[in-house]
Every structure is written in structure tokens, then in C-alpha cells.
Amino acid sequence: MVFKKMLSAFGVGGPSVDTVLTNPNTRPGLTLDGQVNIIGGDAPAAIERISVGLVTRVEVESGDHEYAGTMEFHRMPVGGPLQLAPKQQLSIPFQLPVPWETPITDVYGQRLHGMTMGLRTELSIARAVDKGDLDHVAVHPLPVHERILEAFQRLGFRFKNADLERGHIRGVQQTLPFYQEIEFYAAPQYAQAITEVELTFVTNPHGVEVILECDKRGGFLSAGHDVFGRYSVAHADADRVDFAQLVDGWLRETTSRYGSMRAQFGGYGPQPGYGAPQHGYGPQHGYGPQHGHGGHGRRGPGMGGVVAGAALGAVGGMVVGDMIGDAFDGGDEGGDDFGGFEE
Structure with missing residues (x-):
């Protein structure tokens, strides 16, 4: 029993989360609709909160140098706290408003070279490693x-x-x-x-x-x-x-x-x-x-x-999670150089 608790604390045999977007395409001022699907692990879990947020890659100047970091700039809670039983399945619908200032990532179905955007789902679990999911999002111009x-x-x-x-x-x-x-x-x-x-x-x-x-x-x-x-x-x-x-x-x-x-x-x-x-x-x-x-x-x-300079807090701060960085490093979807605006 103690060994199972230790494994659970490291995320082994714990709950899983998968977010499904109704449509990954959106525009500034509209919404992203979807549902968060959660499946319980091998043991009961205390879910503290479930949230979704928009993340993107941002260039940051530091003195004479510039580096890129991943930033979450808009977050919304969609559920929690709750007790999740072993193997229990939950589906939580959500509708995330897209800020008016959200940058454009796609024009006429082509990804703007240099742009990336994702919807991050976070499942915060008491006394255990948090779970997450990342889905690519395409923001089209108004x-x-x-x-x-x-x-x-x-x-x-x-x-x-x-x-x-x-x-x-x-x-x-x-x-x-x-x-x-x-x-x-x-x-x-x-x-x-x-x-x-x-x-x-x-x-x-x-x-x-x-x-x-x-x-x-x-x-x-x-x-x-x-x-x-x-x-x-x-x-x-x-x-x-x-x-x-x-x-x-x-x-x-x-x-x-x-x-x-x-x-x-x-x-x-x-x-x-x-x-x-x-x-x-x-x-x-x-x-x-x-x-x-x-x-x-x-x-x-x-x-x-x-x-x-912008003072950055929990939302709007630089996100250092390996899951997010690895997903973005995998390359933009449709990431061809965008040389024109032809449809």
C-alpha cells in the first residue's frame, strides 16, 4: 500500500486527462469550446482544480540578449475540487473566451512562420504530480x-x-x-x-x-x-x-x-x-x-x-513545464513559410 502511494505521488497509476476541442480554429473575441475528459487511476485522487489556459511562445529581451520562453496568458477554471474514484470517468464541458488581443497564428489556412499557440489543460492533484494536456490552436484574423x-x-x-x-x-x-x-x-x-x-x-x-x-x-x-x-x-x-x-x-x-x-x-x-x-x-x-x-x-x-516591462504573475508568467516546451519544439502544425496571402 505504501509503495502504491509512493508511485501515485510520482504520477504512476494516477488519473489521466485528455482535452478535446470542438474546433481548434478561432478568432480574437470568440471562444474555444471543448470538453476535458478525465479517467481515474488505480487509487482515489483528490482533485484540487481543473483549468484550461492559452499558451504561446514569447521573445524576451534581457540586456543585449533575447531569448524565447513559453507563456500562459489567459486561464480559466473549469472544475474542482472533487474526489475522483479509481477508474472513474468524467467529462467536463467548457467555453473559453479568446481575448481580443490574442495574436494571429494562421492566415488563409496557413500557419504564420514563427507563431505557435496551444490550449493547456491542468489537473491539479493533492499530494501527487499534476497532470496536463496540450492541444494546438489556430487563431485566424478578424x-x-x-x-x-x-x-x-x-x-x-x-x-x-x-x-x-x-x-x-x-x-x-x-x-x-x-x-x-x-x-x-x-x-x-x-x-x-x-x-x-x-x-x-x-x-x-x-x-x-x-x-x-x-x-x-x-x-x-x-x-x-x-x-x-x-x-x-x-x-x-x-x-x-x-x-x-x-x-x-x-x-x-x-x-x-x-x-x-x-x-x-x-x-x-x-x-x-x-x-x-x-x-x-x-x-x-x-x-x-x-x-x-x-x-x-x-x-x-x-x-x-x-x-x-510587464510584471508577470501566475497567468502571464513564463511557463517552464517540459510538456509544453517539448510540444512546441516539435514544430508548428502547417508550419510552412508564409510567403503570401493567397488562399
Whole structure:
């Protein structure tokens, strides 16, 4: 009996958990539906809690170095506490709301190179090793995201990579402890002015704030630098606007205002409104080399200069579980390089 208890404490012969998603595809602001299936082990078990949470891989800057860690950023309890009898079977349905700021992982059925997302299930067991399960999740863009991504394609930009950077963008109402950067190589008609563009969506129930970071080319007597623009679009405008024309205007506005932006400390452009640049971007917000993204090969200070470090707790903290890390290291599903936006 003592030997069986010892084995149970190490997870041998203990309960098992398997989560089944009704559909692993979702969008920001929607839900993930499924059920947690639990089977009791060889002995009774005291289940303290059952929870599900979204996890993803995030880039973290530390001094001059950058490393990737796995972060759980949204968690919900679905059951417990309860007593589980030997071989007892339970099925617990759940409906997990997907935060509006959840990053996009898939476009037109293809995984964005550099992105991964999973739903982690945790079964906390008293006096024993916790059990878990991890299921891959695909987060697709909302209509307004699709229109903006399509506009970049129509303008001739080529997708390069996507990743998540830990931190908050100063001046932006942001709830998650990271933000997504979708990187593009510059289209030919912009190539004399910029080399790359990084696109960030910060989405809310009403619309999306769009942050552009353009790697501006240097001249014969001047060094290159990064320039920033911030714009907003309502969800309702997804089918009302010529987004290629709108994005072209954003890019030209952003790259032409470097001098006045520096002079005015961020107070540039018209008052905030539809398609208008928003206030709050400028040197006083921390454009400094100490936050540079050396790992991205950029000459300027980078988006890291406009972020504030996020204090991380149980949710939003770096997850070090081997099960999660191993699952993500196994490669993204559908992980082909995403070179275009063709269906």
C-alpha cells in the first residue's frame, strides 16, 4: 500500500486527462469550446482544480540578449475540487473566451512562420504530480485584420516573419503582457525609403489600433533609423474602406514625419479619429538604444524602445513545464513559410 502511494505521488497509476476541442480554429473575441475528459487511476485522487489556459511562445529581451520562453496568458477554471474514484470517468464541458488581443497564428489556412499557440489543460492533484494536456490552436484574423494584411499584399509587400515581444507599448491601451510583430519586406515602390515594416495589431471590441514600425533607409550623409506610426480602424469599417489606399497613406505619413515627430515629441498629425495617427509616440516614451532589438538586425532602436516591462504573475508568467516546451519544439502544425496571402 505504501509503495502504491509512493508511485501515485510520482504520477504512476494516477488519473489521466485528455482535452478535446470542438474546433481548434478561432478568432480574437470568440471562444474555444471543448470538453476535458478525465479517467481515474488505480487509487482515489483528490482533485484540487481543473483549468484550461492559452499558451504561446514569447521573445524576451534581457540586456543585449533575447531569448524565447513559453507563456500562459489567459486561464480559466473549469472544475474542482472533487474526489475522483479509481477508474472513474468524467467529462467536463467548457467555453473559453479568446481575448481580443490574442495574436494571429494562421492566415488563409496557413500557419504564420514563427507563431505557435496551444490550449493547456491542468489537473491539479493533492499530494501527487499534476497532470496536463496540450492541444494546438489556430487563431485566424478578424475581417479588419484580413483587409489590412490583404492591403500589404496588394501593395507588393512580402511576408518575412512573425513573433511576440514581451512588454507593453507605451500610450496604447493593452491588456496582454506582449504584442505581436508581423514583419514584411518592403514593396518595390517603397524600397528607396524603407527596407522593412513591422505591423502590430492591438485589438479591442470596437476596432483595432495599428502600429507601424518602418526601417527607414539612410542617405549618403545620414544613418538609417526606425520610424513609428499609430492608426485606428473600427471593425465596422472592414468592408467600407479601400485599405490599400489607406495603408499606403499610413506608410507615407509615417515615413515622412520623422523630423517633425522628433521636434514635437510625439504630438504629430491631425487629432485622433478614423484612420488618423494617434498621439503618444515620441522620444519621451523611451526611444533609446538600451532597448534595441539587436537580434533583428535593425539599425534603429526598435519597438523595444517604446515598451514598458510587464510584471508577470501566475497567468502571464513564463511557463517552464517540459510538456509544453517539448510540444512546441516539435514544430508548428502547417508550419510552412508564409510567403503570401493567397488562399
